[in-house]
Amino acid sequence: MIASELGTPLFSSDVTKLNDDQLQLIAWCRFYHNLYSLPESERPSDETIEDDEELDRWLKQRMLKNRQDSLKNKTSSAGTGESFSGIG
DSSP states (O other): OOHHHHTOOSSSSOGGGOOHHHHHHHHHHHHHHHHHHSOTTTSOOHHHHHOHHHHHHHHHHHHHHHHHHHHHHHHHHHTTTOOOOSOO
């Protein structure tokens, strides 16, 4: 669970005063939180998450699949006059 869900600040200083290391920590915490928030059927295995190179490959594959799905949706909606915003 991340600090924002608990309603408590992670750092005692104002967010505008955080240093680069603190900002990086927040970014990585969000990244891993988002991974573990995926439905189990879509989430990479724990072994993949623990292996940086394997996780990079998983992310690249997922980005490629998302791009392909987006293109398919745009192509299929183009013939029907419908628009696709990508927002559910």
